[in-house]
Amino acid sequence: MNKPIIELENISFSYPDSNIKILDKLNFKVFKNDKIGIIAPNGSGKTTLFYTIMGLCKPFSGNIKILGKLVKTEKDFSFVRSKIGLMFQDADDQLFSPTVLDDVAFGPLNLGYSNIDACDIAKKILYDLGLEEFENSITHRLSGGQKRLVAFASVLAMKPSILLLDEPTAGLDTNAKEKIEKILMNLDISYIVISHEFNFINKITNKTVSMENGKIFKDDEVHIHQHEHIHKLGKLPHKHV
Amino acid sequence: MHISEGILSGEVMAAGAVFTIIGVTLGLRKIDYNRIVHVAIIASAFFVASLIHVNIGPSSVHLICNGIIGLLLGWAAFPAIFAALLLQAFFFQYGGITGLGVNTVIMAVPALLCYYIFSPFIKKDSKLSFFASFIGGAFATFCSAVLFASSLWFTEKKFFGIAITIIAAHIPVMIIEGFVTGFCILFLLKVYPEIFYQKNDSLQKN
């Protein structure tokens, strides 16, 4: 039988000084080849869910199993972090090194690769994502879209077996969005994507779920629906993306 | 408060360099690995805050904020201030290399004093907080001015006149720093008290 890569059992979590349960006896399984989209309102605990998987938030009850192994301690999670790549909402949080190459090589160096190997890995990833021209760029001078792509590269450089993407397209223009879509569609690893954009989620995932009251709801069926909308120049033939 | 290059004597420069090396080394030793990012980015904020100009009559002065940095970082203020000053030299050509040591001491020692003397009085729900941080901010500026003046005086006894002028010129700055530090600390106590005692909770919260 296919074993889940990530298995969360009865996870509950709330922040200190707060009674609101962000995650409430949550159960969630992710299998190989799953490409899951999470669409849920702000504040429903999506980001907390990701942080729990990565061990950044410690739940007060429940079990987390990654690749069939129960993880609890900080040491267990350092193994998890080498297998799961989390891409943060704000690329500025992730890119802290002065140059792009430094930043992409940071992960591989931590995994114990030598300077030369880490550099090679970083260069290859940048090349694969079409970012080779930015290799020596100063990170904080990149545009929003470029930063996001470099952050993506820095996560992929860890060669994760599964990716967690927190609103990867928020605030990007169509061009940058398409690039991210393309990269995701060509990936052969599983991923979970948080997004508010239905079209994006539809294109790149094969399962969608929602979150409410600290729990996950499956919603795999496609519902055809229509709605009217207005905007200027609406008379002209046009498309929505 | 920046001493320009080329004024100080060799002895004063050497003393500044030695104190800075000691302070920075001790400061770095007190920073855990999970806190170094915090110190660094607070140092960025310190750099930016010192770009803020406030009006004073027809003129304006920039904020110093070394009192605030002292209260927020303790010993870590030393390396943080050193980093910020190095970056100022780099970006604005305020100075070169020879003054870096003395200038770090001028800013960081008062920050440290402010931390030791005033942080015991700064607590949430304490009426003393505003008062203590007002005095702390003014005191830090005063100490900086005194250190500035005395490094001139140690260089050349005949700089006495200029040294006194510098201290006098900083009296209005002390008052402004006092108010800004007072309000700022009060604000931080209200909206984000964790900023004062972040030791082991960097992984706990979102």
Added chain:
Amino acid sequence: MFDEILAHKNSIIHELDPRTRIISSLILSFAAALSDKFLILGIYFLISLALIYMASIDFFYIIKRLKPVFLFLLMIWIILPLTFQDKMFLKIPFFSFSKFLTLSIPGLELCAKITLKSITIVLIFVSLVATMTFASIGNGLHKLFVSDKMVFLILMTYRYISVIEHEYKKLLRAAKFRGFKPRTNLHSYRTYAYIAGMLFVRASNRAKRVYQAMVCRGFNGKFYTLDTFDSSKLSLIFIFIIFAITFFLVLIEAWI
């Protein structure tokens, strides 16, 4: 503001490795700062001008950038000759009775020396150090045995200055849109204090997320740096010349 334009040029100085440039500027700056003879100071000044020329930096640009230095020197020129109680050079009647404004010769001499020194030292810094990207400075410092932690701290501070500055501009703009006009009053000081406070809050929150992102990429308390440069022949020759010149000048100064 944080543009590092000087770093993106091609010149002989830009070919030198960061370590060489940091050491050379240290040697030259301290030698100039410790010198006390006009002749020698003049030579250091010429060297600094030569370095600016070699780094192909525009002289007008540099004069603009030196404004803070000039302002400070102006203050020195105004105060020092008046407060330096020594050999009188000139007596200027002041307040018609009793008091005289005096200018002293040693005071003026000292002013001239300070002016020469401070411009020289800043020019050395600009030509040799400010012509690197900050990333290479970090690299150079690391090769010069500055501790990993310090290098990391400096680079991190550098990295987030522009992010925090952006947030400062947003906060100030928002305040101005709501009618905030800076004046000399308590309300203005409080507003600025809150803005500064907000910057520290955001800095701290940002730090938390950055640290989490680092942990997610396997950070475990060890810093690695990709030191990418090697010492070239040119760098070795350059540093040798700088050493030789300084040594020679120090000898001459001791001689005369």
